[in-house]
Amino acid sequence: MITKKNLYDSEDTLQIYFDQIRKIPLLSFEEEIELSKKIHQGDKAAKKRLVEANLRLVIKIARIFLTADVSFMDLIQEGNIGLIRAAEKYDHKKNVRFSTYANWWIRQSISRFLSNKRRVIRLPHRKEEALRRIRKAYHTMNQTLQRQPTTADIAGYLGMEVEDVEYILNITNNMISLETDINSDETTTIGDLHEDYTYSPDRELFRQSTRDMTVKFLDNLMERERKILIYRYQLNGGERQTLKTIGNELGISAETVRQIEMRAIKKMKENAAELWKSVYA
Numbered sequence: 001m002i003t004k005k006n007l008y009d010s011e012d013t014l015q016i017y018f019d020q021i022r023k024i025p026l027l028s029f030e031e032e033i034e035l036s037k038k039i040h041q042g043d044k045a046a047k048k049r050l051v052e053a054n055l056r057l058v059i060k061i062a063r064i065f066l067t068a069d070v071s072f073m074d075l076i077q078e079g080n081i082g083l084i085r086a087a088e089k090y091d092h093k094k095n096v097r098f099s100t101y102a103n104w105w106i107r108q109s110i111s112r113f114l115s116n117k118r119r120v121i122r123l124p125h126r127k128e129e130a131l132r133r134i135r136k137a138y139h140t141m142n143q144t145l146q147r148q149p150t151t152a153d154i155a156g157y158l159g160m161e162v163e164d165v166e167y168i169l170n171i172t173n174n175m176i177s178l179e180t181d182i183n184s185d186e187t188t189t190i191g192d193l194h195e196d197y198t199y200s201p202d203r204e205l206f207r208q209s210t211r212d213m214t215v216k217f218l219d220n221l222m223e224r225e226r227k228i229l230i231y232r233y234q235l236n237g238g239e240r241q242t243l244k245t246i247g248n249e250l251g252i253s254a255e256t257v258r259q260i261e262m263r264a265i266k267k268m269k270e271n272a273a274e275l276w277k278s279v280y281a
Contacts, residue, residue, distance in 0.1 A: 014073060021055040029097055036092035050087045050098065051080075057099050058083050061106050065114060075110055082109025131168050133158055217268070224250065225264035228257055 027035070027050070038046035058079035065075055086102035094101075137157045141149035151169070155162040218226045218235070227250070231241040243254035243261075250257070 017073075017076075018059070021052070021059075024052050024055065027053045027098075032090075032098045033092040036090050036098075039087065039090070047084075047087050050090070051083055054083055054087075054099060054102060055080065057102060058106055061103065062110060065110050070114065070117070074113070078110050078113040079106045082106040085109070127168055130160075130164075134165060134168060221264055221267060225260055225267070228261050229264050229268075232261055 032050065035046045035050045039050065058076055062072065062075040062079045066072055082105040083102055086098070086105035089105070090098055090101055134154055137154050138149055141153055141157060145153070149157075151165045152162050154160075155165045158165070218229060221229070228246055229235065231246045231249075232243075234240045241249075243257045247254045247257045
């Protein structure tokens, strides 16, 4: 039974925890890089320091997921597990702040905890599989549509009836739909409580750093070669252009564009070692 005294004890515990971590100094980017290097060499003290310096980040993220039926300290503890995992995986070579990298791991850890905690009904195998497909579709469409997909969007994407999608979501999330706010103070929806398997920070950071260094490496090519590769492989963030479209833009034939593209790619391959050396410098 929760008494008034227990409630205050809990609040006192949180306050003591907040006061303790508030005294821990934050790290500069350079310090994060140095700690990452030591962590990969097996330095446990370095990992401890990196984790402790970012405990405030966990509290900030945990507040987003806070609801009446979940202990704030439980959320913090689960977030800390994600933070520790992030410290172990963080790669200083990617040239990104640790807080940016750790954010995903912290959210994933808390989301997994909440998803498991709120699952009070064990579904038959076929419905479990349907739920898995719905979750995957939700996160895929969330990225492609750049907005929260509705149950109708998901149903159309999966070829299911809207009623079937809503039924499965309702019986697995205590009648909470994808669009329902978790609490009145935040815009977080139930979609945030499901793990997003469509995104990996390691893969995304690697892709971005490789792309950036590839663009930089293009400076070694002739201007026409550089333009053609940028147009053909969306290196400027735009849509991929056809040989004919590029030829019209540059005033040359599509076949000439193809030949220049092949020549430029050959140069890139011949200098691949230099490119990778730049990426991991």
